[in-house]
């Protein structure tokens with residue numbers, strides 16, 4: 001028998017510290033009155049290939065949560081490492097009506113949903129809401145991807161070239177990462 005108690009037991013509250021870094025997405029949504037919104041989310045899983053589906057973990061006090069419940073749609077936009085400041089800024093609580101304007105991002109007409117995509121992002125997954133379920137302090141929100149649009153230099157690129165061109169942004173323990181390397185700590189961005 002292995003001796004289990006040689007391992008160190010740690011508080012359950014530390015559980016998420018070991019799931020890092022995870023990719024960051026910018027989710028754009030629209031209120032029922034047609035006001036667009038966006039925010040970064042790290043609890044994101046591509047959960048089905050066919051049909052393509054994405055699962056997000058979103059607290060029920062987020063405006064993003066409210067908007068998705070109202071309109072039954074959202075867009076998952078992939079930011080790049082060079083947009084880290086914008087991403088971080090879009091997480092700040094915002095009383096201003098339109099977060100696109102406040103952060104300085106541009107709404108882009110989507111192909112299949114009314115919710116705008118984010119022009120400055122290179123990849124957009126347009127989603128319709130499939131189902132939601134409460135999971136502890138977050139709601140699991142599953143969307144079906146109904147259209148994908150990308151920058152025109154992306155489809156031809158393969159593997160590392162694709163990765164280089166997308167420059168995906170990662171996050172964990174209050175720090176942003178560039179494919180596993182520290183990019184910048186959040187405290188240095190304010």
Ligand SMILES: Cc1cc2nc3c(=O)[nH]c(=O)nc-3n(C[C@H](O)[C@H](O)[C@H](O)COP(=O)(O)O)c2cc1C
Nearest residue numbers: 039040041042043057058059062063064091092171
């Ligand atoms: C990198 C990063 C990842 C985040 N991931 C999540 C997440 O997965 N779920 C969540 O509910 N909030 C997450 N947040 C916090 C929200 O982005 C933040 O509360 C934001 O203000 C919500 O905006 P909204 O109220 O306009 O939807 C994250 C914040 C950052 C900076």
